[in-house]
Amino acid sequence: MPRKERISRPGRRRWSTLWVNLVGGILVVTFLFPIYWTFLTSLRSESEILKWPPDLLPVNLTLSNYGEIMQRSDTPVLRWFWNSSIAALSYATLSLFVCVPAAYALSRLQFKFRDLYFKVLLASLTIPGMILFLPNYTTVDALGWTDSLVAIILPGLGATIGVFLLRQFFIGIPREMEEAALMDGAGVFQRIFRIIIPMSREAIITLWIMNFMANWNDYLWPLVTLYSPDKRTLPVGMSTLQGAYVHYYGVIMAGAVLIALPSIVIFLLVQRYYVKGISIGGGLKE
């Protein structure tokens, strides 16, 4: 028995190593191939796209689809790119300006109704977004914000998840750090800027990136609040493109690549923080 075990074990291990890596390899291909194929299609002429058998390798490529998109005036991709950037940058940054002070107050200061207010914020997490969708649209419309980027920057600032995330971090910062600053006569804003923010840099960057990505990729809300072609964001513009070039897959895919490329680049640059943000979300419930 022991002898047999000694012989079979290394063999079994090698087999399972092989299987694990084989399955892993297949998964890599499964997940990346659609993106690769989209990119390849965007670089091909229509006749090349419909050819059988299809070339799975990058041969016979052209940039004409990208030229086609850039030319047309009803699909101003660069303008959409600009709108998306302004909106996502503004939203992610402003969100910090409202969340940091609120989280500081809830984690560091003592005042009447603090815990009650915190419970209200907590309860609000359970409200399904679909209930807020129509009334918020009518509010934004009544304020005259529709068809301008304000409509997709300001309403999201009411979200509470950022306040929770930061409050959690601020609680973990030792009070002594602040008390030393207090001795030096630092006011509350100095304490926030000199101690709290530098100490929770990672959490703040993470929150900023999560908010940036969420705003950049948002679809339903900008779809209803922005209607002029030059006011749209990239994801909404993409659906316009799909309508304008129904069966011209090369052009549609070129549009998809232009929209996806910034997200992919940002994602690869900041993946570490992004992963952290999601894990924090998972950890919150523990």
Add this chain to the structure above:
Amino acid sequence: MKRNTVLGYLLLLPHAVFFGLFVVFPLAKVLVMSFSEWGLFQGFLKWVGWENFGVLFRFDGYRAKYFWQSMGVTASFVAWIVPLITLVAILLAMLLNNPRLRFQKFLLTSIFLPTALAVTVTAVIWRWIFSFDAGLVNLFLSGMGLEKIPWITTMPWAFITVVIATLWWTLGWNVIILLGGLQKIPESLYDAARVDGANALQRFWNVTLPGLRNVLMYVVITQAVATFGIFGQSQLMTSGGPGRQTLPVMLQIYNEAFNTSRPRMGYASAMSVVFGVLVLSVLAVQYFLFTHERKGVRHAA
């Protein structure tokens, strides 16, 4: 510690303004809207009492039929996508947690990358891959001498393609959370199970699953919330078709409120109230099941 009442309120104020205007106020407003006739541009027109809700429960009318049909579609999406995504995500997280995997980081990035894309991009990619004339799947089917399948325009394929696109798009999110959960389970528990002679399946059942309980609850509930709100994939890939068989509630609400020649904001608000209340009850039941069962386990132990 001394009280800082004024300062506290002052710091809360910027967030509170937006929280009040866009989270608390709409809760009241949606009720007002659902009991009134509400113009897309005119705003409040007149009270109609329970009329909007009455339409939803007058089962012989076509509008009630459309609403409940779309509720059924959303329910099927939830019933398929949530268990499927949870199961596949657990398997992928276990694979990624396996020390024998040589390219863990690369695989994680590959699985995670699609979550960074907008739903429009996801929809366009999968519409293209499943397109009838020149989609890759059909090219291979006809290349192998098989008949092409109209994926986007017939059932059950339209439903399946939306599920596949959703899986590809959002799996990474859940895998990351579950992987974090797996890494927190102490190795000593597995060793103890091995000493007791537990095989791989028993170790999964008795060590891995209980260890993942909290994380699983989070994954199931957040995934359910996301799937109840399914909109973009259906709107962009199948337009809700064929017929209305992939048309979820959010698309129905959107169509009623914005797309028709005579937008019906009040009626659409009534739909979102009924839908929101149902979603909330389902989530409450899920939460109860997860926490209740845990208490039972604790008593047993």
